[in-house]
Amino acid sequence: MLKGKTILLVDDDDRNILALAATLKPMGPNIITARDGTDCLEKIRQNAEINLVLLDMMMPVMDGYETLKILRAHAETETLPVIAVTALTMHGDRERCLEAGANCFCPKPVNIDELLDQIRELLVRDK
Numbered sequence: 215m216l217k218g219k220t221i222l223l224v225d226d227d228d229r230n231i232l233a234l235a236a237t238l239k240p241m242g243p244n245i246i247t248a249r250d251g252t253d254c255l256e257k258i259r260q261n262a263e264i265n266l267v268l269l270d271m272m273m274p275v276m277d278g279y280e281t282l283k284i285l286r287a288h289a290e291t292e293t294l295p296v297i298a299v300t301a302l303t304m305h306g307d308r309e310r311c312l313e314a315g316a317n318c319f320c321p322k323p324v325n326i327d328e329l330l331d332q333i334r335e336l337l338v339r340d341k
Contacts, residue, residue: 215241215330215333215334215337216238216241216242216243216333216337217241217242217243218242218243219242219243219244219265219266219337220243220244220245220246220261220263220264220265220266221238221243221244221245221246221264221265221266221267221268221333222246222247222248222254222257222258222261222264222266222267222268223235223245223246223247223248223268224247224248224249224250224251224253224254224267224268224269224270224273224278224281225247225249225268225270225273225299226249226250226270226273226274227270230270230299230322231247233324234268234299234324235247237326244263246261246264249273250273250274250275250276250277251273251275251276251277251278251280251281251284252275252276253275254267254269254276254281255276255281255284255285258285258291258294264294265295265337266294266295266296266297266333266336266337267285267294267295267296267297268296268297268299268320268329269281269282269296269297269298269299269316270299270300271298271299271300271311272300272301278298278300278311278314278316279310279311279314282296282298282314282315282316283314283315285315286315295317295336295337296315296316296317296318297316297317297318297319297320297329297332297333297336298311298312298314298316298318298319298320299320299322299324299329300319300320300321300322301321301322303321303322307319308321317332317336318332318335318336320332
């Protein structure tokens with residue numbers, strides 16, 4: 215499912231990046247990482263082969279909401295699949311992420327089976 219795909223992991227916490235990368239890497243994707251929204255946009259600009267973004271919503275410099283706003287405003291990235299991966303789990307947070315432009319919402323701590331289902335759905339749609 216992930217062999218030959220490129221996934222951008224965006225999170226300001228190295229532990230989250232390491233855990234997600236360690237889980238996904240054995241499935242064969244190329245993993246790129248970014249520490250905030252500004253870094254995310256730069257990595258996307260430099261790597262046109264990115265198939266999916268796992269985006270933390272609460273980061274310094276530029277948060278996930280602002281990052282999504284910019285991604286969805288440009289033709290090159292308006293349909294790039296993005297999963298909001300966030301510790302924001304209060305009432306309305308899921309809807310806020312989806313309204314901002316995320317394709318899916320995955321709360322932290324991450325349920326790997328749920329995340330893989332979302333990735334599978336987005337990458338099949340991306341074919």
